[in-house]
Amino acid sequence: MYCSYQIKEYLDKILASFYVPEIELDFGNFNNSKSLKNEILSLNHTIEFPNDSLTFNIFVDENSFKNIIQTEINSEFHRISEQIKNIDFLIKSKAQAAWILVTVYYACFFMANLINRLLGRASINFSTTQLKSIFLNDTSPPLTKKLQENLRNLNEGSNHNYTCIIERSQQHNFLKIRLIPGGDKPHQAVWSNLFCNLNILDKKIENTEIKILKNIVNISEQKFPLPSKLRNDWNYSDQKYFSRLGTETAKDFLHLIQNPNALNSWILKESNSRNLTLKSTQEENRICSLAYVYCVLKEVFEKIVTRPSLPKNHRHLPNRLKNKKKKKRGY
Structure with a gap:
C-alpha cells in the first residue's frame, strides 16, 4: 500500500533529522537497559525542570540516542513478529473470530507504539518512586518550593502517564527529550500519538490512504x-462475539487480513470521495477498519526491519522478511 511507503519515507526523514539514519540491527543480541524509559531512569544525562508542573527535559547525546533507537526496534521486533505469527496460526487453525480480532489489535498496538517512538512521540508511564528518583537525585537541579510540594502530593503506589516528545536540541550533537505529565492512558495514548504523527505527515503529503488511517x-x-x-x-x-455470530460478523474482517489487496475496494466502497469520511454503520464494517490499520502498520513494520542499513548478518530475520527484502529494493 502506498500509505505504508509514505509513512516509512517520513520515518526515515525523522531519523535522519535526529542524525541516526543508519541503524545496525541485531535481532539476536540487544541490551534492554538502553530502552527509552530505562535510559531516562539511568540519570546519566543532563536534566532540567522548566516549570513547577512535574515536567522535565532530558538531554541525550546522539550516540546514546542511536542506542535507544536500536534497542526499541530490536526489542519490539520479537514481540511483534511473534504476534503476527500467532495471527497467522489462529487464522489457519480456524480459531474463533473474537480471539483473532483481539490478537490483531495487540499486534496493531505494539506496531503503532514502535512507530510513534521512532517518529519522536511516545507515551511513558512512571511510578511515583521512579518520578521521585528523577526529581530528588543528587545530580538533579534545585527544586522550587512549589515543585517540592507537588512531589509530596504524589500518591505512593500510583502510576503517572507522560507524553514524551523528542526533538533536536539547540546544544550541538544533542537531542532534547521533553516529558510532559498528564498523557492519556496507554491504549488511548498510542492512537492519539499516531494521529498527531499522521497529522503532520498529512500536511506534507496529499494521500487518501493516510487521511483514512488518520x-x-x-x-x-x-x-x-x-x-x-x-x-x-x-x-x-x-x-x-465469542459465538457463531462473531464468526459470521468477522467474515469480511478475516478476508481483508488475509488479502490486503482487497482493502482498495473496501476503501472505495466505504469512503466518501468528497471529504474522505468513512461511514461506520454496521459492525462488519466497523471491524474492517481494524484490518486496515493492521495491514498498513504491518507493511511499515516490515519496511523498518528490512531497511537498507540492515547489516548483512541478519540470520535472526524470518525468511519471509528476507525474501521480501530481496524482491523490494528501495521500496
Missing part, C-alpha cells in the same frame, strides 16, 4: 471506533 485513529472525531474500543467490545463488553 480518520480511524482520530480520538476527537470518531468516524470509526478506536481500535482499542473494538478490542474492548469484542473481548470484554459483549460475549455474543
Whole structure:
C-alpha cells in the first residue's frame, strides 16, 4: 500500500533529522537497559525542570540516542513478529473470530507504539518512586518550593502517564527529550500519538490512504471506533462475539487480513470521495477498519526491519522478511 511507503519515507526523514539514519540491527543480541524509559531512569544525562508542573527535559547525546533507537526496534521486533505469527496460526487453525480480532489489535498496538517512538512521540508511564528518583537525585537541579510540594502530593503506589516528545536540541550533537505529565492512558495514548504523527505527515503529503488511517485513529472525531474500543467490545463488553455470530460478523474482517489487496475496494466502497469520511454503520464494517490499520502498520513494520542499513548478518530475520527484502529494493 502506498500509505505504508509514505509513512516509512517520513520515518526515515525523522531519523535522519535526529542524525541516526543508519541503524545496525541485531535481532539476536540487544541490551534492554538502553530502552527509552530505562535510559531516562539511568540519570546519566543532563536534566532540567522548566516549570513547577512535574515536567522535565532530558538531554541525550546522539550516540546514546542511536542506542535507544536500536534497542526499541530490536526489542519490539520479537514481540511483534511473534504476534503476527500467532495471527497467522489462529487464522489457519480456524480459531474463533473474537480471539483473532483481539490478537490483531495487540499486534496493531505494539506496531503503532514502535512507530510513534521512532517518529519522536511516545507515551511513558512512571511510578511515583521512579518520578521521585528523577526529581530528588543528587545530580538533579534545585527544586522550587512549589515543585517540592507537588512531589509530596504524589500518591505512593500510583502510576503517572507522560507524553514524551523528542526533538533536536539547540546544544550541538544533542537531542532534547521533553516529558510532559498528564498523557492519556496507554491504549488511548498510542492512537492519539499516531494521529498527531499522521497529522503532520498529512500536511506534507496529499494521500487518501493516510487521511483514512488518520480518520480511524482520530480520538476527537470518531468516524470509526478506536481500535482499542473494538478490542474492548469484542473481548470484554459483549460475549455474543465469542459465538457463531462473531464468526459470521468477522467474515469480511478475516478476508481483508488475509488479502490486503482487497482493502482498495473496501476503501472505495466505504469512503466518501468528497471529504474522505468513512461511514461506520454496521459492525462488519466497523471491524474492517481494524484490518486496515493492521495491514498498513504491518507493511511499515516490515519496511523498518528490512531497511537498507540492515547489516548483512541478519540470520535472526524470518525468511519471509528476507525474501521480501530481496524482491523490494528501495521500496
